[in-house]
Every structure is written in structure tokens, then in C-alpha cells.
Amino acid sequence: MDDIVRQAMAKWPNVPHCFGWLGLDARGNWYMRDDRTQAAGPFPQARGSLLRHEKLVDFIHRNYERDDDGCWFFQNGPQRVYVELEAAPFVLRLSGDGTLTTHTGRTVACRTCLLDDHGRLFVDTESGLGLLHTLDMHVAADLVESGGWKPEPVEAASLPARFGFVPSPQARANEKAGR
Structure with missing residues (x-):
């Protein structure tokens, strides 16, 4: 602040x-x-x-x-x-090297990723839950295919309570x- x-x-x-x-x-x-x-x-x-x-x-x-x-x-x-x-509280950008950055410019790490019932990819980070920006889904797809990320299915309506x-x-x- x-x-x-x-x-x-x-x-x-x-x-x-x-x-x-x-x-x-x-x-x-x-x-x-x-x-x-x-x-x-x-x-x-x-x-x-x-x-x-x-x-x-x-x-x-x-x-x-x-x-x-x-x-x-x-x-x-x-x-x-x-x-x-x-x-979600954050919108995340994902670079080709796997670096995640919040819309506020903070670098964060993926603790877990979740695929909701609308096809959106969310990432739980130490700063809070973030929605992956739609322009970076191709990079996320590469991480999923390589086994780096394993999205868990989740209902969108459950995210606020689950992630506070x-x-x-x-x-x-x-x-x-x-x-």
C-alpha cells in the first residue's frame, strides 16, 4: 500500500x-x-x-x-x-516459460489449477484465486499436455466459498x- x-x-x-x-x-x-x-x-x-x-x-x-x-x-x-x-480476485497471464503474473503485476506460483463447468481455467496461488486470461489458454494447454498442470474439475458456483x-x-x- x-x-x-x-x-x-x-x-x-x-x-x-x-x-x-x-x-x-x-x-x-x-x-x-x-x-x-x-x-x-x-x-x-x-x-x-x-x-x-x-x-x-x-x-x-x-x-x-x-x-x-x-x-x-x-x-x-x-x-x-x-x-x-x-x-475471481485476479486475472492471470501465463508466459511461455510458465511464469504466472497477476493483473496487478505480481509474480505468483500455481498451487493447483481448476477447470470449471464453463471451460474456464482458474489457478489457486499464494495471493488468491485467479482466472487465466483467455489469450494464454494455448500456453496452459501445453502445460496440461506435458503433465505440468493437472486441472481438477470444479463447479464455478463453488469457487467463492472454496477460495474465500x-x-x-x-x-x-x-x-x-x-x-
């Missing part, structure tokens, strides 16, 4: 959390979701505006974390902005509030 973020949190400790305004899609793209977008439906059906500002995206990556309940968020200064996840993440912190907050 950036020092400037820690300083802002210390200076303003009671800023309310923000829900529904940021989404991460299955290709590792961030979407800003204004009130109109949120009223149009849940993420990813109503995506919002693709964030293209490189420095903003880098700032989000450096300050992207998980809370104790399994909700992922971006710490934006003193405000915690919870993230709506299309598939909340796909929609906004829906969870609404449930807790009785909405």
Missing part, C-alpha cells in the same frame, strides 16, 4: 466505505460504475466506463487488497472502494442491511 494512502487513512479514519463503483472483469480490466450504471444492473451485465488512465490503474493495482471477510477492495486514500468481481472471496461486496452489504 502506498505511504500517501496510509497517511490519508490515519488523518481521516472514519470515511465510509464505497460499494458498487468499481468492477474487475474477466480480462483484468477495471470499470468505473456511476449511479446510472449501477441502476442499470449488477456487474458485469452493466459494466460502466473502462478505466484507461495508466497512472490511475497502477495506483489501483498497488492498493488492491482483501479484507477479513473475503471482499476485495481498492484503498483510495482514506476510502475503501469495494470491487465487484466478474470471475466475495464476488459482489455490494450485494453482500445490501443483504446485511436487509435490502
Whole structure:
């Protein structure tokens, strides 16, 4: 986490959390979701505006974390902005030499890989569960054929509970509030 973020949190400790305004899609793209977008439906059906500002995206990556309940968020200064996840907390890229990198730029290792009932390949890493980017499936296929990866079958609906993440912190907050 950036020092400037820690300083802002210390200076303003009671800023309310923000829900529904940021989404991460299955290709590792961030979407800003204004009130109109949120009223149009849940993420990813109503995506919002693709964030293209490189420095903003880098700032989000450096300050992207998980809370104790399994909700992922971006710490934006003193405000915690919870993230709506299309598939998993991370989107992974796989290079030809087998190196896995999260969409935030962190190198991670495969603990196990899983093939869901929709044909998507997920990888359990020390940083959390990640969805393998569709552009890298050919590299993963080579790892599977060589015996390096042995995908386990899994139902997509079981992934959040099994790997301890909340796909929609906004829906969870609404449930807790009785909405």
C-alpha cells in the first residue's frame, strides 16, 4: 500500500466505505460504475466506463487488497472502494516459460489449477484465486499436455466459498442491511 494512502487513512479514519463503483472483469480490466450504471444492473451485465488512465490503474493495482471477510477492495486514500468481481480476485497471464503474473503485476506460483463447468481455467496461488486470461489458454494447454498442470474439475458456483472471496461486496452489504 502506498505511504500517501496510509497517511490519508490515519488523518481521516472514519470515511465510509464505497460499494458498487468499481468492477474487475474477466480480462483484468477495471470499470468505473456511476449511479446510472449501477441502476442499470449488477456487474458485469452493466459494466460502466473502462478505466484507461495508466497512472490511475497502477495506483489501483498497488492498493488492491482483501479484507477479513473475503471482499476485495481498492484503498483510495482514506476510502475503501469495494470491487465487484466478474470471475475471481485476479486475472492471470501465463508466459511461455510458465511464469504466472497477476493483473496487478505480481509474480505468483500455481498451487493447483481448476477447470470449471464453463471451460474456464482458474489457478489457486499464494495471493488468491485467479482466472487465466483467455489469450494464454494455448500456453496452459501445453502445460496440461506435458503433465505440468493437472486441472481438477470444479463447479464455478463453488469457487467463492472454496477460495474465500466475495464476488459482489455490494450485494453482500445490501443483504446485511436487509435490502
